[in-house]
Amino acid sequence: MMSNEKQTIHDFDINIIYEYFSNTERQGPGNSKETLKALSFITGLTEKSKIADIGCGTGGQTITLGHNTSCEIIGIDLWQDFIEKFNRNSFNQNLQDRVKGIVGNMENLPFHEEELDLIWSEGSIYNIGFERGINEWRKYLKIGGYIAVTENTWFSEERPEEIQEFWQKAYPEIDTIPNKVAQMQKAGYLPIATYMLPETIWTDYYSKQALRIDDFLKKHKGNKTAEDFASSQLYESNLYHKYKAYYGYMFYIGKRVK
Numbered sequence: 001m002m003s004n005e006k007q008t009i010h011d012f013d014i015n016i017i018y019e020y021f022s023n024t025e026r027q028g029p030g031n032s033k034e035t036l037k038a039l040s041f042i043t044g045l046t047e048k049s050k051i052a053d054i055g056c057g058t059g060g061q062t063i064t065l066g067h068n069t070s071c072e073i074i075g076i077d078l079w080q081d082f083i084e085k086f087n088r089n090s091f092n093q094n095l096q097d098r099v100k101g102i103v104g105n106m107e108n109l110p111f112h113e114e115e116l117d118l119i120w121s122e123g124s125i126y127n128i129g130f131e132r133g134i135n136e137w138r139k140y141l142k143i144g145g146y147i148a149v150t151e152n153t154w155f156s157e158e159r160p161e162e163i164q165e166f167w168q169k170a171y172p173e174i175d176t177i178p179n180k181v182a183q184m185q186k187a188g189y190l191p192i193a194t195y196m197l198p199e200t201i202w203t204d205y206y207s208k209q210a211l212r213i214d215d216f217l218k219k220h221k222g223n224k225t226a227e228d229f230a231s232s233q234l235y236e237s238n239l240y241h242k243y244k245a246y247y248g249y250m251f252y253i254g255k256r257v258k
Contacts, residue, residue, distance in 0.1 A: 055124025
């Protein structure tokens with residue numbers, strides 16, 4: 001029988017997951033420095049350009065985009081509480097005229113074909129799957145528009161069985177860098193940049209989680225689902241520290257050419 005710690009995030013009640021991540025600036029690995037590095041590969045943005053941040057969470061990266069472009073930016077996430085926090089942050093930083101969050105589903109985006117100049121998605125495309133996401137979202141981009149996504153990726157052709165089994169269950173679409181780039185090209189994009197995000201985005205992400213787990217467990221004392229979820233997150237963190245040479249986040253940036 002599989003132990004609780006080996007459950008993946010998708011095995012749990014969605015409300016537990018959202019609550020656990022609701023008080024964080026970002027709901028996945030990443031930081032402003034890396035957002036800006038990816039943005040540096042995007043050219044031609046003006047105040048008339050429109051960006052969609054898909055699976056924006058509470059909007060940590062979206063706010064960074066807002067401060068460093070003059071574009072209209074729409075953040076989309078399924079969870080109402082995330083969007084409410086997003087919009088409070090946008091207002092508090094005087095970005096509300098250009099940067100707003102809306103509740104929506106990445107499987108049915110509220111845009112017209114060729115409406116967007118840039119599609120952004122950090123730490124969230126796995127919810128729909130990388131290949132499906134880049135294919136289905138392409139129609140919303142103008143010809144010459146960009147897509148920039150982070151994706152969990154194998155760094156080698158072979159890896160230890162423990163980490164292979166974990167990610168195969170958690171995200172069967174995890175694949176190697178050449179295969180991800182080939183999927184992007186096949187979907188009608190010119191690959192512009194492909195690079196590995198630093199280990200620190202993961203170690204910082206997990207260390208911030210560790211600080212919250214005690215409070216989370218106190219609040220849900222006796223709730224086995226919450227306890228199992230916290231255990232699963234600690235297990236995932238331990239796996240990363242043990243096997244980080246074999247996988248991590250890559251930024252994939254492409255330009256729509258057809």
